[in-house]
Each structure stands twice: as structure tokens, then as C-alpha cells.
Amino acid sequence: MDHNEQQDTAHAPSKRKEMTRRQFLSYTLGGAGAFMAGGAILPMIRFAVDPILQKKEKGNFIKVIEETKVTNEPQEVKFKIHQVDGWYESDPKLIAWIAKGDDGKVFALSPICKHLGCTVSWSGEEAPNLYHCPCHGARYDKNGKHLKVAPKSLDEYEVKMDNGWVYLGPLEPNSRG
Numbered sequence: 815m816d817h818n819e820q821q822d823t824a825h826a827p828s829k830r831k832e833m834t835r836r837q838f839l840s841y842t843l844g845g846a847g848a849f850m851a852g853g854a855i856l857p858m859i860r861f862a863v864d865p866i867l868q869k870k871e872k873g874n875f876i877k878v879i880e881e882t883k884v885t886n887e888p889q890e891v892k893f894k895i896h897q898v899d900g901w902y903e904s905d906p907k908l909i910a911w912i913a914k915g916d917d918g919k920v921f922a923l924s925p926i927c928k929h930l931g932c933t934v935s936w937s938g939e940e941a942p943n944l945y946h947c948p949c950h951g952a953r954y955d956k957n958g959k960h961l962k963v964a965p966k967s968l969d970e971y972e973v974k975m976d977n978g979w980v981y982l983g984p985l986e987p988n989s990r991g
């Protein structure tokens with residue numbers, strides 16, 4: 815290659831495609847905009863789904879009564895639980911009917927009638943030694959077994975004994991009636 819050829823090559827137009835100023839600006843601003851939008855939106859998404867992602871505490875037991883105070887005759891015991899449902903927290907009051915069975919073991923029944931959800935009571939003139947529902951007359955025996963109107967037996971709380979105290983856990987289908 816002589817000297818003239820070298821000069822021609824040096825002045826030949828470049829074949830490389832260069833980015834225009836407009837393209838450069840749109841890429842830069844687009845990227846910065848996406849970054850900022852992500853920074854604003856991601857925390858919002860995280861905030862919205864966080865309670866769903868959090869593990870729910872299972873099997874919490876509540877201390878309700880001393881074991882020595884539980885009799886063969888069912889007694890009404892009121893207690894509070896702490897509930898977390900997404901962002902909503904509450905402390906509903908619950909009722910359990912607690913008694914000792916023929917085997918001497920403590921058990922606890924839900925007072926919610928399995929017909930349409932009214933609250934049952936134990937014994938009294940209208941239904942001696944039975945649970946009775948004031949709404950449509952359902953009857954259950956001491957073990958919560960359904961005798962009349964209601965299609966199922968009363969639910970049963972999970973029961974745990976510890977250090978002389980009775981603890982109640984979640985409700986389960988009745989295993990006694």
C-alpha cells in the first residue's frame with residue numbers, strides 16, 4: 815500500500831452505525847424512568863402481599879382454667895384469642911364448655927350450634943343434662959353428640975394439659991359423639 819492509498823482509507827466514511835443523540839437520550843431517560851418506577855412500585859407490591867407471605871402461627875394454645883376446677887358437669891369458660899388475618903388484628907372472645915369425660919380426661923366443646931350457628935347452653939329445665947339451642951330446639955348430649963335438629967355434633971377444642979392448667983387450641987370435628 816503506497817502513501818496515497820493510506821490517506822484514502824483514513825478519510826473513508828466509517829461504516830460503524832453510531833447512536834444518534836436522540837436514541838442516546840431516549841435510552842438513558844427510559845432506563846432512569848424504569849429504575850425510578852421500580853423503586854416506587856416494588857415497595858407497594860411488597861406492602862400489599864406481605865401479610866399473605868408471612869407464616870401464620872398455627873396451633874396456638876390458650877390457658878383457660880386450672881385442671882382441679884374442671885368437674886364432670888360442663889362449665890362455661892370464656893377466653894380471648896389474638897387473631898391476625900392479613901392486616902387485620904383482633905381479640906375475639908370465645909366460649910368453651912369444659913368437662914371431664916367418663917375416662918376422667920378433660921374435654922372442651924364449642925357452643926356454636928351445628929344447625930345454623932346459634933349459641934347452645936348446658937342443661938336447665940327445658941333440657942336437663944343436655945346442651946340445648948334456643949333457636950330451633952337442637953339437643954346434644956354431654957359429649958356434644960347431636961340428638962335432634964342439628965346435622966352434626968358440636969365441635970371440640972384441641973386440649974392440652976400443662977403444669978396443672980388446661981390449654982385450648984383450635985377447633986376440630988367432634989371425636990366423642
Ligand code: FES
Pocket residue numbers: 927928929930931932947948949950951952963964
Ligand atoms: S341454630 Fe341451633 S337449632 Fe337452629
